Amino acid sequence: MAALYEGYTLCGLVPDQNLSSSGIQGIEEERDSDHVIVTDSTRSVTLYKVSDQKPLGSWTVKQGQALTCSAVFNSQTKEYVAVSDHKVIRIWKEEDILLDKAFKATVSSDVWMVHCVHGAEPVVLFQRGAVRLLDSVLSAPQQPIEEVLAQDEVIRWSTNIVAATQQFVIFTTEQKGDHFLYLQRLNPNSLQRHRLEREEPSLSPLSFSASFRDKHICLLYLYPNGRVYQSVISVRGLGAEEGAQALPLPRSLLLSLPVGEGLLEAASAMVLDEAHVAVVGVPHPSAGAGKDFLCIWNTNFQTLQAGKEMAGKIYGQLWSYSNKVFIPHGKTLSVIPFECPKSSLASALGKLRQAKTEESKVSTSVPSWNNILHGEKAQTTRTVETRKTRTTRKTQSAPSLTIDQVLELIKTAPVAEIQKEVEGLLSRADLLDLQPLVGQLASTLVTRSLADPAFYSPSTLAQLVHTQCLCHSVCPELVLLALERKDYFLCQLCLQFFPDIPEAVTCACLKAFISMPEAEAEKTSLEPDSISFMETIISPERRQVGLQNGFSPTSFEEDCSDATGGHQKTKAEDEKSTTPLQQICPVGLHKAVLLNEVLQTAYSDTFLLPHLKDLSSQHVVLFLQYLxxxxxxxxxxxxxxxxxxxxxxxxxxxxxxxxxxDAHFTVLVMTPEAKDLLLNLHTFVRSQVRLFSELGKIEGSLQELHKMKTKRDVGEYSIEIIELF
Incomplete structure (x- = not known):
């Protein structure tokens, strides 16, 4: 799974008085991944070495002048390029001290931005949409610049991408509430114009991000309602004539982020790789209001994989270079390293996932991966239907309700009607992407269950969890609701299918399971395979005398005699010493099944230990006896x-x-009934140490055998003696 690591401060900020702007205009990578240039929103450009967190140089324009676009670094000439007062292009080198004495040229039209990709020539984008290479502009600064945009059309965002051997300038514009995307190709020059679909009610995108993969340019954009869309444009199709009519730009919904009440104001979403998106300024699903987070979402599986709370105000700005995120917040510019492993179903479900029940293995459809990942129309879609789904579709002669209608139905209808409509909705063939739908259904059900103690639909919630489209981050109150209603079957399913259950919730489940009366536990209906496993190992026929993994009855008796001072045992003591090898399970069958689910839940030692200390000594001893x-x-x-x-x-x-x-050592030492248990556990540890010691010897012997040269001349009959030391 993706991870955000401990961040550090690169520099302080001087935000404006009303805190609407961070004071940073842009951050660009310099000569390598460890150097960046930061342009503030007024007069200064500063070069930083990121790992040392210190400035290497700073340049400032005169009082009364202002930098109007962020500075970039030309790796071909080792020079910096910036624009002041919209028309003055300034170029200087690192050894230059005074920016005013460096080279500058005044152009005939206002400049929107100068872009430069590492290894490519800088490109100038003018405010009226024209694009020129920097050398072409400097050869004749006062050359006339054509107007590409309409009179009332303004640029909102731009970037530069090198795709294969082609260089592209991409920018978006706004005109009377409509938004357009321009793709300008250089050498040979061609321009293509697209119209973005309107987002009701007349919302404008908050941020854009572009990337190039698989011969396609992928545009990602975030709206104030939390919806993140992706549009994919093939590079091969960029041959349209200049000035052609705007083409409609298809889009697909990647994420529907939680926004709480109202709309987002300062937020940003940025592509990290083909399956991960960094988001800032959007509320964390499980955090309270008023807290700002940096989050990483997996777009393939709709899961929140990492989150970090940022102190101070978030300005909706985000930059990413070489697995580092640069984010201004409060009065600080922070650098936060991150990691995004290759996205796969196994990583999304967690490394501890094992084979599920036969019911969960059945898939209702096998859609095209191109359709899911790239929004392309699949030529063929092979459908795999069970007898149950075929029967269900035959009985669905009446038109089914829409998603919004089902969500409204959940808020007022009885349990039986809700169960029927949700089951019908999930069985529809036209719903290929279930993740957003399942999250909405689960959240609505949980919200009503918390507000109305008389309402609860366990079978519907279990069905939603079985789809494997839910995680704890999407519906953080689901597990706690199941514990409150003593729905231990749903708790078991959540522990099986949710890869991101917090340690506090894991310990809450452990405390509920271990303190549950045995009579109540035996009435619980649990997953059959897990019960079959416990029945197998508890069965009296399974008792064996010989042991492995470095542990045997003989070694157990020897270790016990060592631990007790080596005194001679009586007959009664000898019989008592053999009972641990033939003991009965200290908890009931169903309680053991639930404890097994806790053992298999992913956790971090640092976060789990504080919550384990809340267990009572009685529960700790019982759990240790079961282990x-x-x-x-x-x-x-x-x-x-x-x-x-x-x-x-x-x-x-x-x-x-x-x-x-570790969590209860002092308490256990002071508890009389834990003495024998601690002695036995000490014996287990010694046996494990002895086992690994012997394995180390075997490993050394095998290595020596591997180094020995095999004799080539071996007759038909030979005897060879190998001595191992």
Missing amino acids: QFLYLKYSQDGFPQMHEYRSPNLNQIMDWVCLLL
């Missing part, structure tokens, strides 16, 4: 490796033992 029971069962020679079942592994069991001991 001891699992360890002994897993160590049996005859223990089957049941990969078809979802079950914890030995490493997870030992990790949780260590976590509980």
Whole structure:
């Protein structure tokens, strides 16, 4: 999953008095990924070495003058280029001290922006839409510049992209509420104009971001209502005649971000790679109002994968270079490193995901990946239908409700009607992208359940979780609602399918499961495969004498005698010492199944330990006894490796033992009933150490054997003696 790491301050800011602007006009990469040039909104350009967090040089125009576009670095000539007062192009080198004495040229038309991609020649974009190479402009600064845009059309955003061997200038404009996209290709020159679809009610995009992949230019844009759209344009099609009529620009909805009440004012979305988008200024789904976050969303699976709260006001500005995000907030410009591993279904579901039940394996449709990722129309769509879905479609003769109608129905209708309509909506063939829909349905159901104690629809919520289109970030109150209503089957499903459950929620589940009365637990209906697994290992026929993983009855007795001072055991003590190898599970079957789900949930030690300390000593001892029971069962020679079942592994069991001991060591030492348990756990640790020590010896021996040269002349019969030291 994507991750945001600890950030650091690059420099301080001087925002304007009403805090509407951060005081930064632009940030551009310089000679390499460790150098950037920062242009403020008034008069200065500063070169920073990012890793050292210090300025290497600064240049300022005279009082009364102003920089009107961010400075760029020309890697071909090792020079900086900026524009002051819209018409004065300034060029200087790092060794120049006074900016006023450096080269400058006044052009005949106002400049909107100078763009420069590393290794390419700088390009000048004029405010009326004309594009020129910088050298062409400087050869005749007073040359007439044509007007490409209409009289009342203004540029809102622009960028420069090198696609293969072609260089493109991309910019968007606004005219009377309509928004247009221009793609200007250089060498050979061609211009293409597109009209963006209107977003009701007459909303204008807050930010744009462009990238090039798979011979397509991908435009990403965010609206104040939280909707993030993507438009894909093929580079091969850029041969339209200049001045041609605006073509409609198709779009696809990538994300529908939570905005709370009202609309976004200062927000930005930026492409990080083909599957991840960085978003700033949008409320975090599980945080309260008034808090500003930087988040990374996975667009393939509609999941929030990383988030970091930013202190101070967010200005809706965001830059990204070489796996670092530059974000102004409050009076600080911060640099936050990030990582976006290759997006896949396995990473989206979490590394601990295992085979699901047979029902969850059935897929209702196999859509084209091109249609999902690039918005292209698939030529063929192969449908895989079960008998259940075919029967459902035959019975759907009446027209089904729309999504909005079902959402409104959830707010007032009875449980049976809601269950029927939601099931019908999810079985529709025309819904290929279920992630946004499932999130809306789940949030609406949870909201009504929290507001109305008499309302609860467990089967519908379980069906939504089974779609695997939900995560904790999208519906953060779902697990806590299930705990409140004692719907432990839904809790189990959430622990199985949600890869991003916070450690606090994991501990809340653990506390609820372990404190639940056995009689209540046995009445709970749980996932059949998980029950089958526990029935298998609890079955009396499964008791074995021989053990593995470095643990055996003989070593257990030796270690116990060492730990107790080596005194001679009586017959009663000898019988008592063998009971741990044949003990009965300390918790009931259903409670054990739920505890297994907790063991398999992903966590971070740092965040989990503080919450584990809230457990009582009685619950800690009981949980440790259960972990001891699992360890002994897993160590049996005859223990089957049941990969078809979802079950914890030995490493997870030992990790949780260590976590509980770290969180409650002092309490356990002072608890009399925990003495024998601690001695046994100490024995387990010693056996594991002995095992890995022996494995190390075997590894060394195998390495020596590998180094030995094999004799070539070997007769038909030979005896070879190998000595291992």
